[in-house]
Amino acid sequence: MIPVPAEVGKSTNSAVSRRTSDSSAGLIDRLPSVSASLSSLQMPAFLLDLLYVIAGLVYLPFLCYQMLVLGKNRRGWAERFGAGPTPSGDGARIWIHAVSLGEVNATRSLVDEIKRRRPDCEVVISATTDTGYAAARRMYPDLVVFRYPLDFSWVVRRVLSRIRPTAVILLELEVWPNLIEIAAQRGIAVCIANGRVTEAKSMRRFRKPVIRGIARKMFSRIAWTAAQDDTYAKRFIELGVEGSRVHVVGNLKFDTADLGETIPGADALAEAMAIDQAQPLIVAGSTGPGEEEMILNAYKALREKRPELQLAVIPRKPERFNEVARLIESAGFACRRRSQSPGSGQPPPSQDRPTVFLGDTMGELRKFYNLATVVFVGRTLVPLGGSDLIEVAALARPMCYGPFIENFADADAQLRHADGAMLVERPEELARTLGRLLDDPDVATAMGRRAQAVVASNKGATQKTIDLLIKSL
Secondary structure, eight states: OOOOOSOOOBOOOTTSBOTTOOOOOOGGGTOHHHHHHHHHTTOOHHHHHHHHHHHHHHHHHHHHHIIIIIOOSOSOHHHHTTOSOOOOOOSOEEEEEEOSHHHHHHHHHHHHHHHHHOTTSEEEEEESSHHHHHHHHHHOTTSEEEEOOOOOHHHHHHHHHHHOOSEEEEESOOOOHHHHHHHHHTTOEEEEEEEOOOIIIIIHHHTSHHHHHHHHHHHTTOSEEEESBHHHHHHHHHHTOOGGGEEEOOOHHHHHSOOOSOOTTHHHHHHHHTOOTTSOEEEEEEEOTTHHHHHHHHHHHHHTTOTTOEEEEEESSGGGHHHHHHHHHHTTOEEEEGGGOOSSOOOOOOSSSOEEEEOOSSSOHHHHHHHOSEEEESSTTTTSOOOOSHHHHHTTOOEEEOSOOGGGHHHHHHHHHTTOOEEOOSGGGHHHHHHHHHHOHHHHHHHHHHHHHHHHHTOOHHHHHHHHHHHHO
16 A cells, blocks of 8 residues: 555755645545555556445445544535535635645634635535534535545536536645545645645655655645745655645644633633632643543642642544543542533532543544643644644643644744753653643743743744735636
8 A cells, every 4th residue: 555645745955836925534545555556557537446445345344444443434425426515606715635634724824814715716615524524514604514535436427517616725634535636626725824744654655666756746836835844845756746836835733723811611621610710720732642641640640749730632633532541540530520510510520539520522632722721732642643732832832742733833843942842752742741831830830921922923824825826816
């Protein structure tokens, strides 16, 4: 299998044009591999489709497990096969695709800027994962939102005929050979926004002798790439995007991060869950498998000197909510779940056992961050690529995180250079690092302010990306 990377990334370099200076998301996330190479070698569409069928049959047991056990990918299959809502207008139309929740959140500034600068242009949104689709429906109730289609040639043709896009924008690069090929045949520009390509996950594979040539043919079809920084830009050129079509613009997530220190609804959340805002609270956000045990162990150690200390854990994946609730209970804590305390006036936490708060709803992570005294950013003490640092920094909250942060490498570098975050090199250091931030509130507050300043200084990627889009239109 030759995996096509689902990620792309940001800084600047003279070699690059400056003219506009989760592990199983389902069948849709698993099939680009063999197809990428065959499409690049001009394999007839029917043979490529046949290989998709074979790959789908191989993947079917895993898909059934996701649907039956994890509750994922149960809905939206008609849209994945090309059905779905049809836009009504006949003017210019931009199809923006965002794989999952993080990418959907990053579309907000793009959509707002398109509406401002090209009000005649209609925007439609697609997403791959359940969480991404649900978030897009919440964010864009007035737009056409649909599931990203499977890459069968007949499905792609059906969707392109139904949507009739003028341009397709892929956020963080989900490359599908039939979509790129058929769109190119129809004169539809396929573009990459917020582009990043990681070294460990993507370039290492694409540099292999056979795959290298295949990848260059694939990426040569891209109309333009708005890369997050120099390093990623050079990688796109190496992959086959023409140098004049690669532009360094920065990270869209800096633009979508709202600067401020209060989030509407945070106080109501605290009241509903009986979080004591007069006492310190650690928020461990977007955690991944293996991290919750580390966090609970650190919390136990910290409570020996700080019995008033509170902890809230918010796992990244909804299918892990029950698992994490069991982990909290087995560690000797009472678990108070957000989903079971939706109103106000809840009784105080248990006096028999210390309570750990579990954020098991969607769309409330920033509210938890707003309540935090100190934040630990998850998926960083285990090799999962890291979670969003920028939304924490925008709220001026002092934060720490582990070494596995390649998905946000530039934000990490800038934050630590500005002394706006602390790195936890090993799990054993977590309690000590959190303790340092809790022991000196003035130092922690200053750190949060510096982090917020980093976010403010990096805004501007959206306008540069829209400049490229308007030229395409």
